Amino acid sequence: QVQLRESGPGLLKPSQTLSLTCNVSGGSISSSGYYWSWIRQHPGRGLEWIGYIYHSGSTFYNPSLKSRAIIAVDLSKNQASLRLSSVTVADTAVYYCAEGTLVSAFETWGQGTMVIVSS
Amino acid sequence: SYALTQPPSMSVAPGQTARISCGGNNIGSKSVHWYQQRPGQAPVLVVSDDSDRPSGIPERFSGANSGNTATLTISSVEAGDEADYFCQVWDSHSALFGGGTKLTVL
Numbered sequence: 001q002v003q004l005r006e007s008g009p010g011l012l013k014p015s016q017t018l019s020l021t022c023n024v025s026g027g028s029i030s031s032s033g034y035y036w037s038w039i040r041q042h043p044g045r046g047l048e049w050i051g052y053i054y055h056s057g058s059t060f061y062n063p064s065l066k067s068r069a070i071i072a073v074d075l076s077k078n079q080a081s082l083r084l085s086s087v088t089v090a091d092t093a094v095y096y097c098a099e100g101t102l103v104s105a106f107e108t109w110g111q112g113t114m115v116i117v118s119s
Numbered sequence: 120s121y122a123l124t125q126p127p128s129m130s131v132a133p134g135q136t137a138r139i140s141c142g143g144n145n146i147g148s149k150s151v152h153w154y155q156q157r158p159g160q161a162p163v164l165v166v167s168d169d170s171d172r173p174s175g176i177p178e179r180f181s182g183a184n185s186g187n188t189a190t191l192t193i194s195s196v197e198a199g200d201e202a203d204y205f206c207q208v209w210d211s212h213s214a215l216f217g218g219g220t221k222l223t224v225l
């Protein structure tokens with residue numbers, strides 16, 4: 001049973017770069033057919049997909065983030081990562097990593113990590 | 120751009136049936152997935168590909184999808200089913216979520 005755990009700084013100032021890590025345990029991030037997504041949830045709001053990566057390095061992003069997001073994998077550490085540049089208070093949210101096959105359901109989610117952007 | 124519409128809230132008495140809708144243009148041509156999110160917890164997949172139940176999800180949870188509406192049905196509702204429910208599809212390589220429905224068990 002794959003388990004995901006997100007980690008990263010909980011507090012940022014506007015204009016800084018957010019960096020989060022998703023640690024994968026109980027399975028390999030190189031598993032064939034599985035894609036690793038980042039999804040966020042603004043306080044009291046719905047879910048917003050940020051993007052996904054395959055272990056080959058291929059990525060796809062939500063166009064609404066206007067190229068601020070970069071998702072990467074570190075096969076040696078069995079981790080995925082998210083970098084979000086030029087953050088604003090609107091980026092305050094709980095950030096989740098999730099696993100699933102391409103254009104299918106998100107089968108496994110991490111517990112999420114809260115990120116607050118405040119001056 | 121494609122959009123999914125869910126009722127913001129609904130309430131049901133214990134033992135009754137809850138039907139949560141997810142509307143979208145010709146959504147019947149897409150695969151719809153449903154997630155349950157209890158307060159303070161991460162979402163959990165309860166129905167995939169319109170009507171498949173992942174391992175460990177009770178048979179009380181079922182799904183259907185046709186035309187412009189997908190529906191998550193929860194039969195014999197229990198207090199523990201009180202949660203937010205989100206539908207999700209893929210459109211042009213992007214994952215889209217409905218706004219969520221807060222289910223209250225009376």
